[in-house]
Amino acid sequence: MENPEHYEYRIQINPYLLNADLNITFAGAARPEPRHKIGPAVHPYILIHTVESGYGTFVWQGKSYRLGQGDTFVIFPGVLFSYEADHTEPWSYRWVAIQGPSALEMLKKTGITTTDPIVRGADPEHLAGLFESIERVLEQQSGETVTTLATDGWFRILLAEFARLNVHKLRYSSADALTDSERAVEQAIRWFQTQYMLPVSIDKLAASLGYHRTHFTKVFKQLTSLSPKQYINQVRLERAKELLRTNLSVEQVGNSCGFTDPLYFSKQFKLWTGESPSQYREGLRR
Numbered sequence: 001m002e003n004p005e006h007y008e009y010r011i012q013i014n015p016y017l018l019n020a021d022l023n024i025t026f027a028g029a030a031r032p033e034p035r036h037k038i039g040p041a042v043h044p045y046i047l048i049h050t051v052e053s054g055y056g057t058f059v060w061q062g063k064s065y066r067l068g069q070g071d072t073f074v075i076f077p078g079v080l081f082s083y084e085a086d087h088t089e090p091w092s093y094r095w096v097a098i099q100g101p102s103a104l105e106m107l108k109k110t111g112i113t114t115t116d117p118i119v120r121g122a123d124p125e126h127l128a129g130l131f132e133s134i135e136r137v138l139e140q141q142s143g144e145t146v147t148t149l150a151t152d153g154w155f156r157i158l159l160a161e162f163a164r165l166n167v168h169k170l171r172y173s174s175a176d177a178l179t180d181s182e183r184a185v186e187q188a189i190r191w192f193q194t195q196y197m198l199p200v201s202i203d204k205l206a207a208s209l210g211y212h213r214t215h216f217t218k219v220f221k222q223l224t225s226l227s228p229k230q231y232i233n234q235v236r237l238e239r240a241k242e243l244l245r246t247n248l249s250v251e252q253v254g255n256s257c258g259f260t261d262p263l264y265f266s267k268q269f270k271l272w273t274g275e276s277p278s279q280y281r282e283g284l285r286r
Helices: 103-109 124-140 144-165 180-195 202-208 213-224 228-243 250-256 262-273 277-285
Strands: 006-013 023-032 037-041 046-053 056-060 063-067 072-075 081-085 092-099
Touching: 006 124, 023 124, 023 144, 046 103, 046 124, 056 072, 092 124, 092 144, 103 144, 124 144, 180 213, 180 228, 202 213, 202 228, 213 228, 228 250, 228 262, 250 262, 250 277, 262 277
Parallel strands: none
Antiparallel strands: 006 023, 023 092, 037 081, 046 072, 046 092, 056 063, 056 081
16 A cells, blocks of 8 residues: 555555454554654554664654664554654654553553553564564454454564563562572462372472472472472362262262372372262262
8 A cells, every 4th residue: 555755655454353352453564754744643542663774753742752773652542642754764663553441451561651652672673573473464364263363462472572671660570579489389389280180290390490309399398388299189189079069970080180090099088088089979969
């Protein structure tokens, strides 16, 4: 598509806009002529530009930003803006427009807000590849489901890059403030809670987290009051109690919780609850 006052200009529109939390509305790229200006104006959507080369000026809420290669500026809906290409080295840039209830919150999590709409220092070639991937998906028009999933995926990768560049601005979560050993225990707990049905080697798990089993067990017990083996046993047996409310056989319940030997499962369950699995199930039916 041609556009006056541009050496190059292209745009791809999303033909499958949904009433979704996040919509990629359109994406494109341009190389405007010197002094080419847009605004003062407002948009009804969020518009993200990343500068590939050259220079330009972005005016936002009364403040002027001189931007160059690798810099990103974000226009928020309903807020007056303008931007202008440099008179000697005009910029070229990529853009993507987004809408939806979750869009503002997603940007906020990366450190981009109406009071801080600039991200600096990106690798322009890397970001250009992400923008181009979004464009390509929109151009292919492969159907609503494929287009929505693919554009959302590429856009989230783009956001992750902005978050990496803005890491110095972001408030650290409680997980970020953990010590190395605390983080290792948190990782182990997540593993136990999601992979309890699989065989587990505490030695291998500790090694994968960078610890010898003895030290890992000591730290784990300090933080949880249980050894790793006791903890995963607790997770498995609590899950078994839930599954005994279903129509699964006792053997199937054991297998689903990481106990491949039915007799061992029954023994461990009785030690934990004071009843065999069958007795526990019978008690639920009374």
